[in-house]
Amino acid sequence: MNSEPRFRMVLTTLVALILTVLPLPPWMDPARPAFLVLTVLYWSIAAPRAGGIALGWFGGLALDVFQGPVLGQHALALALITYIFVREHQKIRSKPAFQQALIVFAAIVIYEFIVFAIDGWSGHPITSSARWLHSVTSAMIWPFAAAFLTHRYGRSS
Amino acid sequence: MAAFGTGARQLQGRGGSPGFRFTLYALLSIVIMFLDERSHWLENARYFLQAAAYPVQLAVSSPSAAWSWLQESFATRDELRKENNRLRAQQRAIEIRSMRFDALQKENAELRGLKEALPAVAERWEVAEVVDVELNSLRQRVLLNRGTSNGVFKGQAVMDEKGLLGQTLHVGPWSSEVILITDPEHAVPVQIERNGLRTIAVGAGDTASLALPYLPANADVKTGDLLMTSGLGGVFPAGYPVARITEVHHDAVQPLAQVRAAPLARIDLDREAVLVWFRPDHPAAPGTATMSDSKTGNARIQPLPAPPRAVTAPAAGTAPAAGTGAEARTSANAGASGSKSTAAAKPSPAAKPTPSPTTHAAVPPRESGASASEAAGTPRAERPQTPRSEPPRSKPTETGASPTATEGAKSPAAAAVPPSPEPAAPPKPSPAATPPPEQQ
Numbered sequence: 001m002n003s004e005p006r007f008r009m010v011l012t013t014l015v016a017l018i019l020t021v022l023p024l025p026p027w028m029d030p031a032r033p034a035f036l037v038l039t040v041l042y043w044s045i046a047a048p049r050a051g052g053i054a055l056g057w058f059g060g061l062a063l064d065v066f067q068g069p070v071l072g073q074h075a076l077a078l079a080l081i082t083y084i085f086v087r088e089h090q091k092i093r094s095k096p097a098f099q100q101a102l103i104v105f106a107a108i109v110i111y112e113f114i115v116f117a118i119d120g121w122s123g124h125p126i127t128s129s130a131r132w133l134h135s136v137t138s139a140m141i142w143p144f145a146a147a148f149l150t151h152r153y154g155r156s157s
Numbered sequence: 158m159a160a161f162g163t164g165a166r167q168l169q170g171r172g173g174s175p176g177f178r179f180t181l182y183a184l185l186s187i188v189i190m191f192l193d194e195r196s197h198w199l200e201n202a203r204y205f206l207q208a209a210a211y212p213v214q215l216a217v218s219s220p221s222a223a224w225s226w227l228q229e230s231f232a233t234r235d236e237l238r239k240e241n242n243r244l245r246a247q248q249r250a251i252e253i254r255s256m257r258f259d260a261l262q263k264e265n266a267e268l269r270g271l272k273e274a275l276p277a278v279a280e281r282w283e284v285a286e287v288v289d290v291e292l293n294s295l296r297q298r299v300l301l302n303r304g305t306s307n308g309v310f311k312g313q314a315v316m317d318e319k320g321l322l323g324q325t326l327h328v329g330p331w332s333s334e335v336i337l338i339t340d341p342e343h344a345v346p347v348q349i350e351r352n353g354l355r356t357i358a359v360g361a362g363d364t365a366s367l368a369l370p371y372l373p374a375n376a377d378v379k380t381g382d383l384l385m386t387s388g389l390g391g392v393f394p395a396g397y398p399v400a401r402i403t404e405v406h407h408d409a410v411q412p413l414a415q416v417r418a419a420p421l422a423r424i425d426l427d428r429e430a431v432l433v434w435f436r437p438d439h440p441a442a443p444g445t446a447t448m449s450d451s452k453t454g455n456a457r458i459q460p461l462p463a464p465p466r467a468v469t470a471p472a473a474g475t476a477p478a479a480g481t482g483a484e485a486r487t488s489a490n491a492g493a494s495g496s497k498s499t500a501a502a503k504p505s506p507a508a509k510p511t512p513s514p515t516t517h518a519a520v521p522p523r524e525s526g527a528s529a530s531e532a533a534g535t536p537r538a539e540r541p542q543t544p545r546s547e548p549p550r551s552k553p554t555e556t557g558a559s560p561t562a563t564e565g566a567k568s569p570a571a572a573a574v575p576p577s578p579e580p581a582a583p584p585k586p587s588p589a590a591t592p593p594p595e596q597q
Binding site for chain 2: 014017018021022023029030048052053054057060061062065066067069070071072073075076079080082083086087118122128130131
């Protein structure tokens, strides 16, 4: 593990962050896949040693700066599901894409639930059901995102 | 997924097992959350993080910025000329409308018994570009390209040329995040311009609407009413236009009316916003967050001892009082012409024992006076002519009423109980008379 894959990792995470905060028309916004989460999850099963929980945590913190009501909210949620993925990366990696997508769906639901819980705790509860929509779109886009990242960045590492 | 790269021979690298590292990070984030939420130690950290995030936000906004730049640079000569003509016409209209502004301001000061006209409440303003927009049902925020290096502070009012836009929430060195009035977490204390009824307008998570959830079912509110800032809450000064009522539903079962309003600011179209600095010692300036604190008021503008009251010309903000108030209201609604208000003011000595016009009159905004008088119908514009021909007696009435309203913007108790010997029936202050300070 030299510094080269880390560089790629940080680069893709940054791009994913930009995609996550890019302004979209309001009707499209709830359906926007959680690009940052997908990328971090991809790296945590593709290169669990290089990035892993630290990547998830810092990525989440960056997201908090952009759109969290409380600092550390997305960081905690993303660190948790990254931890699960890093721990189980061998099992998850060997699954076919469809099952991976289901696992990703479950992970993003957990992630969103933590964010939701912290929203409630900090007094900004948003109970609209639209906030759960992006877990579905993220799961749908997962096979393509993973294939893209593998094709583009995953080969030589 | 065929070609996942790394084998996972060993996960224990530097920093211990994943479980240990996760516990560490989880604790760290919990501590950060706690500090960020419960105390404000992290303001400085946020300041630097915002500075670090600014380049990314610029990058994010660059496609749309590039697009508008392209559009502008490829605009044809013809279009430019058309726009130029339109702007020139607009400027002429504004100039004509503000032509008598200075004279009116002096007149107003004279009527209020002040030595000199008050300066405008807005001391300085700066146009900022909208760098990033977040307009979804959960959060309605924009990012402006001005920060502490330009003197921006937290909780500063942001407007566009049509009305109130929001307030700054997090301020970084070169950027500041603005929470819009339509954000579901934002509430702005407002006052109905027609009758001075105070309430709170809460964002509905939609750029086109605000909710007014605290108006009782019998509140005097109509479609088309203009909402202005009431000056309570300590962030926005009194008298700036906010929204216009779009729908009013009275449900016989509900104790509260369901009222919606449309913001005047073009929230989803703005590429620019104006940050405003207010004169802190101005009577219309936003007070401190506590409402009992009336020290911010200018000592010269204290309400005068209540003079014998008369039914004055129905000013723009006359509230319906008992009895004669009803006709005052109808004439105000009819848009009393100058001659009519003279007629209404003349029998003042005779009409002394009637209830005073309640003093909820909306504070006339100093610099947006033109638009306000336009919105309120004609009477305000006509007023200067009338008192001149009046016996001086009508002056104290005017002076007595208006500063009380000004003061009332800061201390609702003063406004709810007018200092007149005959107790008028003030319009019931809505529950919003004691609003919580706005969320910062």
